[in-house]
Amino acid sequence: MKIGILGGGQLAQMLAQAGESLDMQFAFVAPEQDACAAPYGKHLMYPYLDPKAKEELENWADIVTYEFESIPVPLVEALEQVKPVHPSSQALTLASDRLNEKNMFNQQGIETAKFATVDSLQDLQIAVEKVGLPAILKTRRDGYDGKGQVVLRDQSQLEAAWESLSPVACILESMVNFKREVSIVASRNVDGDIAYYPLAENYHREGILRLSLSLQNDPKQKEAEEIIRKVMEKVGYVGTMAVELFDLGDKFAANELSPRVHNSGHWSMDGAIASQFKNHLLAIANQPLQDTSLQNATAMVNLIGAIPDKDLVAEIPNAVLYDYGKEPKPGRKVGHINISADGDNDEDFIPNVIKVLDMVGQQELIGELLKSSFYK
Ligand code: AMP
Secondary structure, eight states: OEEEEOOHHHEEEEEEHHGGTTEEEEEEEEOOOOOGGGGGGGGEOSOEEEEEHHHHHHHOOSEEEEEEEOOHHHHHHHHTTOOOOOSSSHHHHHHHHHHHHHHHHTTTOOOOOOEEESSSSSHHHHHHHHHOOOEEEEEEOOOOOTTTEEEEGGGGGGGHHHHHHTSSOOEEEEOOOSSEEEEEEEOOOOOOEEEEOOOOOEEEETEEEEEEEEOOOOHHHHHHHHHHHHHHHTTTOEEEEEEEEEESSSSSSEEEESSSOOOTTTHHHHHBSSSSHHHHHHHHOOOOOOOSSSOEEEEEEEEEOOEEEEEHTTTSTTTTEOOOOOOOOOTTTTEEEEOOOTTTOOTTTHHHHHHHHHTTTHHHHHHHHSTTTTTT
């Protein structure tokens, strides 16, 4: 089966790697010459809105999918006229605008932070009255890894914050005092079957995910599954999706949804029988979904800006390094390391995770790891 992917980054790369065992071939539409997925298939090196991108992909692919939410919706809509495209343009439209996303969550009875739309400095002043301070001003579109966000703590910061992001449409969100951040990843196939992954607990620094921990038998697993099920069924979603959640103690508030495989699900490559990438491909090909249950507790550490010494990583038992083959740049995700427990009573597991955090300069996360619900 021939799968066309819009985007050629590491998510497309890992989808293609997962597709090898499923007898699938891949083509990637990606304007970048150095797209890291390119070695795994056919590289259609066009800007997304170049008519050749659509034409060549539709002539080649049986099914089309995408790897990030900034893909132009009109391209996805045009491809939908001629090919099965999963997830749909409706899911993309929803997820690519924070305002649509939050309205949808609330309509489904899912809590979010308080929010208000901001299209001018005057709107921002009114929004602050509604939402309160501290708050976060975010661009509605194209924000990722903490980009397009400004934290507001007092009134004197409003003008500078608006200047730094304007003139694009924004929303203001109240700052949530969460106990922990988790995400639920699930895959839904064309028939509507859903397979849920165990919750992951996530730690960010500078707005970038650094560490994800797969949780076993978390007491809030079912509550999170209900949330993602409602969202998936509302839009007739097909593929793998992630919903990031703030755990407020007595309830969850949803932060955002990703209509794609997600960084906080990378642990599944080593910790589950079927990874989120494999189940995405099975879902869009409408095949039965495979086992998502946790095989071994797994921690995922992102490699930001540099790949550590591979020989040192190889000395850590049950640590697997994924090098995306990207040119290292500050703040860029260039790989990740999954560290798994060797069975239920592996005393070396947490020390191994600590070694990796130390190796990548994330010492301050070690204390957080030891306090996490994963460790209990
Ligand atoms: P986002 O781009 O919306 O996923 O935000 C990146 C990270 O910023 C989140 O994972 C949180 O750690 C933090 N963050 C975003 N929005 C809020 C909020 N309303 N309250 C508190 N922290 C937030």
